[in-house]
Amino acid sequence: MNPTTEFDVSFLEEGFSARDITEQKINESSLTDDRDAFYVCDLGDIVKKHQRWTRALPRVTPFYAVKCNDSRSVVTTLAAVGTGFDCASKTEIQLVQSLGVEPGRIIYANPCKQVSQIKYASAHGVQMMTFDSEVELTKVARYHDNAKLVLRIATDDSKAVCRLSVKFGAPLKSCRGLLEKAKTLGLDVIGVSFHVGSGCTDPLTFSQAIGDARCVFDMGNELGFNMNLLDIGGGFPGSDDVDLKFEEITAVINPALDKYFPVDSKVKVIAEPGRFYVASAYTLVVNIIAKKVILDDDDNASDEEDEGTTDRTIMYYVNDGVYGSFNCILYDHAHCLPSLHKRPKPDEPMYPCSIWGPTCDGLDRIVEQCSLPDLQVGDWLVFENMGAYTVAASSTFNGFQRPDIHYVISRPSWQHVQRISSQDLPTLEESCLQDRPMYCGRESVVEIPTKPRQTHVV
Numbered sequence: 001m002n003p004t005t006e007f008d009v010s011f012l013e014e015g016f017s018a019r020d021i022t023e024q025k026i027n028e029s030s031l032t033d034d035r036d037a038f039y040v041c042d043l044g045d046i047v048k049k050h051q052r053w054t055r056a057l058p059r060v061t062p063f064y065a066v067k068c069n070d071s072r073s074v075v076t077t078l079a080a081v082g083t084g085f086d087c088a089s090k091t092e093i094q095l096v097q098s099l100g101v102e103p104g105r106i107i108y109a110n111p112c113k114q115v116s117q118i119k120y121a122s123a124h125g126v127q128m129m130t131f132d133s134e135v136e137l138t139k140v141a142r143y144h145d146n147a148k149l150v151l152r153i154a155t156d157d158s159k160a161v162c163r164l165s166v167k168f169g170a171p172l173k174s175c176r177g178l179l180e181k182a183k184t185l186g187l188d189v190i191g192v193s194f195h196v197g198s199g200c201t202d203p204l205t206f207s208q209a210i211g212d213a214r215c216v217f218d219m220g221n222e223l224g225f226n227m228n229l230l231d232i233g234g235g236f237p238g239s240d241d242v243d244l245k246f247e248e249i250t251a252v253i254n255p256a257l258d259k260y261f262p263v264d265s266k267v268k269v270i271a272e273p274g275r276f277y278v279a280s281a282y283t284l285v286v287n288i289i290a291k292k293v294i295l296d297d298d299d300n301a302s303d304e305e306d307e308g309t310t311d312r313t314i315m316y317y318v319n320d321g322v323y324g325s326f327n328c329i330l331y332d333h334a335h336c337l338p339s340l341h342k343r344p345k346p347d348e349p350m351y352p353c354s355i356w357g358p359t360c361d362g363l364d365r366i367v368e369q370c371s372l373p374d375l376q377v378g379d380w381l382v383f384e385n386m387g388a389y390t391v392a393a394s395s396t397f398n399g400f401q402r403p404d405i406h407y408v409i410s411r412p413s414w415q416h417v418q419r420i421s422s423q424d425l426p427t428l429e430e431s432c433l434q435d436r437p438m439y440c441g442r443e444s445v446v447e448i449p450t451k452p453r454q455t456h457v458v
């Protein structure tokens with residue numbers, strides 16, 4: 001999706017859910033021959049996630065990681081409810097600032113930045129930025145007027161699905177040297193950040209990293225810096241179909257924060273959640289465009305007890321794949337499993353199946369093995385939790401277009417957003433002093449541009 005275009009949101013009528021809209025779109029589309037893949041995105045789900053965040057992590061101000069899903073609708077919704085933003089590039093900074101987000105609500109959280117983009121940040125008032133090397137310090141000293149630097153430290157991410165500390169993060173033993181270098185260059189270091197890795201499976205990684213950050217805070221303070229910002233990064237799950245639930249992680253984080261950074265230390269705590277906010281808001285619906293039935297030659301197979309289910313394997317081809325939305329399988333180590341649009345009859349035989357994308361590449365496989373009934377060309381498959389690292393990195397390889405996205409929001413969620421976005425919100429500084437850490441922008445009156453349309457669910 002082109003992030004510069006306005007987006008169109010529909011109101012959900014009372015009593016209807018995003019699921020009903022999905023159903024309605026499927027029915028509409030089924031009346032025609034062009035059964036393109038499409039998304040339904042419930043912006044209300046993002047609003048609810050924000051409420052869940054503030055309940056579970058009352059001390060931590062979220063700075064949404066834009067790379068996870070840079071759709072204008074998502075970023076606008078989050079700007080309206082008052083989150084900050086983690087931007088990694090000039091374009092992401094531009095997007096966020098084009099929505100009226102002031103520079104104090106942005107952290108430029110990329111430890112290795114192109115010089116021209118450092119200059120861009122400087123010219124546009126973005127001061128908070130991360131670093132993890134001496135060379136970066138030299139660049140920032142030269143090309144930024146007034147940076148507030150945050151030292152990114154490495155974490156033990158051996159238990160994460162996507163490891164990030166192989167690429168970023170200074171080892172603890174090099175931190176003193178880096179802080180001394182910053183001092184020599186006359187730079188201002190204000191805090192420490194880390195990222196435990198995406199798909200974190202061990203909450204103790206967080207408490208360990210928070211403890212490590214404390215050590216680096218002490219070093220910084222000793223050297224005369226006013227260390228006052230802790231950034232605990234991302235890595236929070238975006239749906240509840242995971243082994244380690246969000247609240248199980250926060251139950252470990254909160255006591256660690258209270259131990260190492262008690263409230264009276266006046267340290268501001270922020271985080272950079274990406275998938276947490278967007279994964280469950282998006283449902284992708286794909287259509288079966290082709291099918292092959294592979295009969296099992298093995299005679300013994302027909303002797304099996306559950307007759308009919310093991311004598312064949314079915315290959316389904318659908319109209320979105322790993323070069324499109326399912327790039328998350330390659331890049332994000334995602335495992336995507338469909339649910340059926342039509343509930344199968346209780347006695348309907350199930351078959352071992354594989355599901356493939358539409359391109360001509362053999363790599364374009366969505367599911368290696370799953371169990372589905374005998375479906376027909378034209379039938380639909382539904383993939384839930386498809387908002388994170390999907391649309392953001394999809395291509396149109398082989399000429400296959402990205403699915404349309406239908407945005408919906410319930411009236412109560414919409415009103416909630418309107419209420420929050422019209423309040424006079426305290427700045428990050430004030431919110432920490434007043435122990436009201438939820439919002440971090442003063443003039444954050446960001447409006448969702450289009451008033452949702454009326455939709456009539458039939």
Ligand SMILES: *Cc1c(COP(=O)(O)O)cnc(C)c1O
Nearest residue numbers: 065198234235236272273274275
């Ligand atoms: C990708 C990234 C995030 C977001 O990670 P999630 O696992 O989606 O929460 C946050 N911070 C940084 C620096 C990142 O690179």
